[in-house]
Amino acid sequence: MNDTVSLTIDGQPVEVPTGATIWDAARAIGIDIPVLCHSTRMRPVGVCRVCVVETGARNLQAACVRPCEQGMEVRTDTDKVERNRRMLLELLLGDYPEPSAREVTTGDDALLALARDYALETSRFHRAGGATEGRRDTSSPVIVVDHQACILCDRCIRGCDELQHNHVMTRSGKGATTHIAFDLDVPMGESTCVACGECQAVCPTGALTNRSLQGLRVVVEEERP
DSSP states (O other), X not given: OOSEEEEEETTEEEEEETTOBHHHHHHHTTOOXXXXXXXXTSOOOOOSOTTEEBOSSSSOEETTTOBOOTTOEEBSSOHHHHHHHHHHHHHHHHTOOSSOHHHHXXXXXXXXXXXXXXXXXXXXXXXXXXXXXXXXXOOSSSEEEEGGGOXXXXXXXXXXXXXXXXXXXEEESSGGGOEEEETTTBOGGXXXXXXXXHHHHHOOSTTXXXXXXXXXXXXXXXXXX
């Protein structure tokens, strides 16, 4: 078995170790493939599908989990790929709360940053009053949970399990009622959470934010001369 494979990404040749993903290979040659669910600190799961690319297969492939193959020709910026990403972002923004707690505190909401890259300020899809609309959990003394801002990327769950090994978080519910949960779906403040803050740190949206920062930025801006 060969130790490396050679492929091209957007016309650029690249050689990577066998088993490397398309996302890893693209990153090695300076090509940015957007992600929301992926983090280099955790195993890839390919749930958000923002990173999809064309490989010649019938369907678009999630670059963060698709292994590279010898001779593969990958395109990351075709019209089909861009339309798919834009549609996905619009769907995610359709029931996203305003304002985003992460955006108004630390200013690093990854979903909104990616939407700006695609010049999306609004969504064509209106809120349907889903099961998570307006649901906030303020029971924890450290972290505020906004279920409506959750995009079910599982980064918080993987951070809790794989990085901190606390195993407090999971998914609960089915279909439109699916949401992140703590222990047997109890409020975060009543769960076995040790308040390490890992879930909040790896969350890419306003679903999990630092409680002590709530309203901080607004106060600072109002006091500026």
